[in-house]
Amino acid sequence: MYILDFAPGLEGLDQRVSLWMNSNYCSFGDVFWTFMSGVKVWFAMYALIAALILWRLGWKRGLVAIACIALAFFLDERVNNLIKHLVERVRPCNNPLMIEAGVHILETGGGWSFPSGHACNSFGFALSSALCLKFGAASVAGVDGLWRSSVKLDESSLNRRDKVNGLIVNVYGVFIITWAFLVGVSRVMVARHFLGDVIVGAVIGSLMGVLWAFIARFVYRKF
Numbered sequence: 482m483y484i485l486d487f488a489p490g491l492e493g494l495d496q497r498v499s500l501w502m503n504s505n506y507c508s509f510g511d512v513f514w515t516f517m518s519g520v521k522v523w524f525a526m527y528a529l530i531a532a533l534i535l536w537r538l539g540w541k542r543g544l545v546a547i548a549c550i551a552l553a554f555f556l557d558e559r560v561n562n563l564i565k566h567l568v569e570r571v572r573p574c575n576n577p578l579m580i581e582a583g584v585h586i587l588e589t590g591g592g593w594s595f596p597s598g599h600a601c602n603s604f605g606f607a608l609s610s611a612l613c614l615k616f617g618a619a620s621v622a623g624v625d626g627l628w629r630s631s632v633k634l635d636e637s638s639l640n641r642r643d644k645v646n647g648l649i650v651n652v653y654g655v656f657i658i659t660w661a662f663l664v665g666v667s668r669v670m671v672a673r674h675f676l677g678d679v680i681v682g683a684v685i686g687s688l689m690g691v692l693w694a695f696i697a698r699f700v701y702r703k704f
Contacts, residue, residue, distance in 0.1 A: 491677070492677075495675045495676055495677040496578070496579065496675065498676050499573060499579075499669050499674075499675040499676045499677075500573075500579065500582055500583075500584060502666075502669050502670065502676060503573070503584055503585050503669055503670055503672055504583070504584075504585060506585050506670065510670065511587055514587065514666070514667040514670035514671055515587050515588070515667075515671060517663050517664055517666075517667035518587075518588060518599065518664070518667040518668060518670075518671045518673070520599075527606075530610060530657075531543075531547055533614075533649070533653075534546050534547060534610070534613070534614055534617070535547075537614070537617070537618065537621075537645075537646050537649060538614070538617040538618065538620075538621060539621070541704055542617045542620060542621065542701055542704060543617070545613075545617075545697050545700045545701065546610070546613035546614065546617055546697055549609060549613055549693040549694065549696055549697040549700075550606065550609045550610050550613060550693070552693055553605045553606070553609040553686075553689045553690050553692070553693040553694075554602060554605055554606060554609075556689055556693075557598075557601045557602050557605040557685065557686050557689050558598070558601075558602065560601075560685055560689070561596060561598045561601045561602075561682065561685065562598075564595065564596055564685075565592070565593040565594075565595065565596070565598075566593065568593065568595045569593050570593055570594040570595035570675075570678070571593070571594060572590070572591075572592070572593070572594040572672075572673055572674065573586075573594070573669075573672045573673070573674065573675055574586045574588065574589050574590070574671075574672040574673060575589075575591070579672070584672050585670075585672060586671075586672040587670070587671035587672060588671040588672065588673050590673070594673075594674055594675060594678050595675070595677070595678045595681065596678050596679075596681040596682035596685060597665065597668050597673075597674045597678040597679045597681075597682035597683075598682065599664055599665065599667075599668050599673075599674075599679075599682070600661075600664065600665040600668060600674075600678070600679040600680075600681075600682030600683045600686060601682035601683070601685050601686040601689075602686060603660070603661040603664040603665065603683075603686065604661045604665070604682070604683040604684075604686035604687045604690065605685075605686030605687070605689045605690040606657075606661070606686075606690065607657040607658050607660065607661035607686075607690065608658075608686070608687050608690030608691050608694065609689070609690035609691075609693050609694050609697075610653075610657060610690075611650075611653060611654045611657050611658065611694075612690070612691065612694030612695075612697075612698075613693075613694050613697045613698075614649070614650055614653060615650045615654070616694060616695075616697060616698040616701055617697070617701060618643070618646035618647060618649070618650050620698075620701040620702070620704065621642070621643065621646060622643040622646065622647075661683070665679040665682070665683055666679070
């Protein structure tokens with residue numbers, strides 16, 4: 482299947498790498514990647530994260546964070562759909578060449594492939610929520626900074642709530658970025674996207690998420 486007439490250049494490389502990734506499947510993996518690729522299954526997680534933000538940052542900073550996360554998601558969708566209709570790349574599950582090459586299809590459907598909306602939205606949500614929580618926790622602690630490891634904080638000046646917030650920020654950051662990564666990979670494994678679609682979608686979403694997180698940080702300074 483690797484001697485088929487793939488497209489030249491980067492597109493052909495993208496097709497080959499995506500097909501190689503997709504071909505590494507097993508019964509457990511099929512269930513796992515289909516689950517990760519779902520949409521409605523994550524609604525409860527979003528609600529819990531919103532509750533976590535309100536709980537740790539208070540209602541004022543919490544509402545600012547949630548509003549910025551929602552705006553990042555909204556703009557992710559608009560930009561993603563605009564590019565899709567400009568490029569009009571066929572999805573792997575509908576691409577005759579990929580089907581002939583034996584792509585393992587777990588999900589079907591129409592629409593365009595480039596860039597990946599799932600990757601765009603998941604990375605936009607991950608970066609905006611992680612940074613909004615991080616900047617908000619710093620604001621609650623009275624620290625006007627990014628909480629980088631290079632910034633030395635006076636531990637005695639931080640109360641128990643601030644220390645717990647710092648721990649939550651770190652754990653949540655690792656969790657949500659890992660989640661976004663797995664969502665992105667799942668789109669290749671179910672044959673809904675090429676790897677290049679996922680990478681570009683992740684970059685767009687990340688940039689949008691960082692932008693709105695810094696807007697939230699600016700608003701936090703008003704409190």
